[in-house]
Amino acid sequence: MKNHLLLITACVCMCAGGVSAQEKPVEVTKYTVMERFEPELILSAKEREQLKEERIAEVKRRREILDTLSISERKRERLLQDLIKDPFSNRLSRTMAEIEFEDEE
Numbered sequence: 001m002k003n004h005l006l007l008i009t010a011c012v013c014m015c016a017g018g019v020s021a022q023e024k025p026v027e028v029t030k031y032t033v034m035e036r037f038e039p040e041l042i043l044s045a046k047e048r049e050q051l052k053e054e055r056i057a058e059v060k061r062r063r064e065i066l067d068t069l070s071i072s073e074r075k076r077e078r079l080l081q082d083l084i085k086d087p088f089s090n091r092l093s094r095t096m097a098e099i100e101f102e103d104e105e
Contacts, residue, residue: 026052059083062092065099 026049034042043051066079082092 026056059087062096065096069095069099 032042062083063080066076066083069076071079079092079095082089086092
């Protein structure tokens with residue numbers, strides 16, 4: 001009985017954590033050390049936030065593209081790891097360049 005209660009509690013906590021993580025707004029550092037000494041060289045917090053949102057949208061788009069490719073699961077996992085850790089890797093760039101898109105007419 002204790003094991004079932006513990007399992008249910010763990011599932012509820014994991015689900016609640018997943019929901020709150022999805023609703024979390026994008027956060028960027030308001031002030032950087034460089035901004036303190038050379039403010040004209042650094043983008044504002046709003047501009048950095050916008051760039052971060054664009055980057056997240058690009059990662060989502062690329063992930064959707066990789067999910068639709070007919071490649072082996074092992075290669076798909078490597079490409080998804082590259083997408084997160086090294087978005088400018090040769091393997092990921094080559095794969096994205098080889099994709100042929102069909103014209104919708």
